[in-house]
Amino acid sequence: MENLLFINSCVRGEKSRTLKLARRFLTRYQAAHPETVITERDVCADRLQPQYPEVLAERDELWNAGQLDQPMFEAARQFAAADKIVIAAPFWDLSFPAALKIYLERISVTDITFGYDTDGKGVGLCKASKLLYITTRGGYYAGTPLDIATAHIKGLGVMYGIPDVRFLDAEGLDDIRNDKQALLDAAMERADALAEEF
Template sequence: MAEILFVNACVREEQSRTLKLARHFLARYGELHPEDVITERNLMRDRLQPLYRENLEEEEALLAAGRLDQPMFATARQFAGADKVVIAAPFWELSFPAILKIYLERISVVGVVFRYNEHGAPVGLGRAKKLLLITTRGGDFSLPETQWMEMGARQLEALCALYGIPQFQCLCAQGMDDVRNDPAQLLEQAMGRAEELVKDF
């Protein structure tokens, strides 16, 4: 039995095309792995606070005292305990919504999710071997002239290296808001790719 953590950062909730794609992927995953447990973190409901000075100082004091069992680190502990992570987030401001950035602040805890070894290199402490980002984008960021502007998948892939998660994948539908495209058809095609990808996830 594997623990799947589903981090839902789809701000438009049931209107969200990204969420539709994620639910399709997870439904197929559930059919293929009925023994696994999928736990959803809905970031719209959680309303995590960003790290302001007070809670940053509190976090540093607790870390210095080795009190990793404190509620402040519950989100990081949950992330570290997952075998596979699926993050669903629309493409906003060339990356993802702020609620996901706040979540990342909350899980990036040295001593829980990763540590630095004697050479100063990060070493993962969590169980996850795979992280999948599911996203939809208004524009097309797969083109030679736009690829460099994509900061969402690239940031999460880099964070996987920091957290010691060996496999990062991204499932996306893009060009969704381009008037020349049919967004329903693009989403349908992405659903098809989801069905292929889920077989090896």
């Protein structure tokens, strides 16, 4: 049985255009892959603590004691065990909401999501074969130096050992010259096609 982990980072909840696009993808994916178990993790509801000094101190103490089965590392273990991963996050301040950054910091745990070989080279430890990052943008940023989010996710894919990292987006949604619904509808169609073969 396949396990797909959906990381919901859409701060505006069900009003979010990004979440609507993600829900469309997931609905079509579930229809095409009925055996898949989809688990949603809402980072806005979970509200993991940032890596404040006391959080890091506890984390380091547990890690040094080899206690990777502790609740502090649950999110990292869940991420590492997923067969496929979908992340939905709006484009905010050239990147993504802070709640997702906190989550990504908390799951980046040596010997769970990544590690090192005998030569000190980084090795990804995640089981996932594919990761899909879904976003919507008010302007046009894809492929430009201003899109920091894409580079960040690509880098983490390498670090975590996920060989296939893809992106689904809708852009120009805040440009008054555009038909916003037409742009979103086109992205929904791309989501449908992607769901068939992801």
